[in-house]
Amino acid sequence: MKGKTGKGNWNLSLILKANKLGLPSVILLCSFFFLAGFYASTFFSLVSVPDSSGARPRSRLLDSVNEEESHYNLLNSGETGDDSITSIPFQVLSWRPRALYFPNFATAEQCESIIKLAEPRLRPSTVALRPGETADNTQGIRTSSGVFISASEDKTLDFIEGKIARATMLPRIHGEAFNILRYEIGQLYKSHYDAFNPAEYGPQKSQRMASFLLYLSDVDKGGETMFPFENGLNMDGSYDFKDCIGLKVKPRKGDGLLFYSMFPNATIDPMSLHGSCPVIKGVKWVATKWIRDEEQND
Template identity: 40%
Template structure:
C-alpha cells in the first residue's frame, strides 16, 4: 500500500510532463510551418527582394544547362521595366566582328535599349540585378547592363550564339558565359525562344514545327542558360521567333 502511494503521483507527474512536452512540440511544428510560409518571408527584406516563396526553378536541360524560373519578376516589375524603357527604344544592332562596332542588321529586327548607370541606381532595378546575381551565382559586377527588347509582329532575331567571337568584346568586358532572359509580356501567338540543339523532339515556333526546345513567353518568367562550358567551348545556339 505504501508503495502505491508513490506510484500513482509519479504516473500523474509523467503524464502531465508528456502532455506539456506534446504541447511544446506542436507549438514548435506550428511555428516552423508559419515561418516557412510566404507571409514570414515577406516580412524579411532580403527574402522579399529575392522573391523567395514565389520564384520556382525548373530544370529544362542539364547539358547544356538551361533553367526556367517561374515568377522571377513581379507583375509590377515587368510593367515598370516596360514603362521606363519605352521612350528610349531604338532599332537593335549587332556587333560587327571585324571592327567591334554596333551595326544594324537584317538578322535582328527588334528595338531595345540598355539601362544606363542612372537607371541602375533605382531601387527596383538594383533589386532585380541582385536577384539575377543570386539565382545565377554570377556577381552583379560581372554582369552587363539589363537590355530591354521589344519584338513587334513579324520581328525576330535569327539563329545566333550569345557568346562573343570577336576580340573587341572580349577585350572590353570578357566572355559572356551565361544569359538571363526575363519575359515582360504574355504572348498569344509566337514569341518563342528556341534552342535547336537541345533535345531530340519538336516544338512550335509561331505555329510551325521546329526541332529543339521552345520557350513560350510568360509574363514574369525568366530563363537562364549557359553558352560556355569549362573548356571554354561554345555550346548553345538560340533563336527568337515571332509571328
C-alpha cells in the same frame, strides 16, 4: 456443420486474441498501426499526381523565409550574406544546353514598370559585327527595338538584378546593363551565340558566360526563345538559322529563363545556339541580362 464466420465472430476472435496477448501488447499494436497509417497518408498527400501532360505540378516556394518564421537553425552570415533562407523555384528545361526556367520571377507590376521606363528610349537593335561585316549586310538578323539601362538607374531593375545574382550565384558586378527589347509582329532574332568565338570576332577581354531573360509580357502567338541544337539535334550542317525549331520557351509575363553559353572549362557550348521566333500575334517584351566571366563597368 461449421457456421459461417460473420462480423460478430471476427470481433470475438480479436477479443480472445487480445486476452491472450494482454492489454499492454494490444495497446502497442494499436499505436503501431495508427502511426503507420498516419505517416503513410502524409507521404501520399505529398506525392502529386501527374497531369494530362505527364508533368507533376510544382509547389510555389517562398522567395524569402525569415529566421523567426522558420524551424531552421540558421548560421551567422558573412557581411555580404543574407540572414534569411532564399528559395527561388526553378525547373531544369535542358542539360544540353544548360537551361533553367524560373516561374513568377518578377511581378506584373515590376514588368510594367520596366516597360514604362524603356519604351520612350527604344532604338532599332544592333548586332555585334565580325571583321568585314557592316550594319547593311547584317540587316534582318535582329529586327527588334531595344535600349540598354543600368540597374543603378531604376529601383525595380536594381531589385531584379539582385535576385538574378542570388539565382545564378554570379556576382552582380559581372553583369552588363539590362538590354530591354520589344518585338512586334514579324520581328525576330535569328539563331546566334551570346558568347563571341575569338576565331570569328577576334580576341575577347571577357566572355558572356550566361544569359538571363526576364519576360515582361505574354505573347499570344510566336515569339518563343528557341534552342535548335538541343541535345545535339540539327547539327549536321543543314539547319537554316531562321528556322524556329528545337526546344522552345514560350514568353510569359514575369517568368525568367537562364542558360549558359560556356562550359565550366571556359569553352563555348555549341548547343547554346538560340534565337527568338517571329512574333505572330501580340507584342513581346523581354529584359536580357548578360553575365560575363569578369567584372564589368556599365
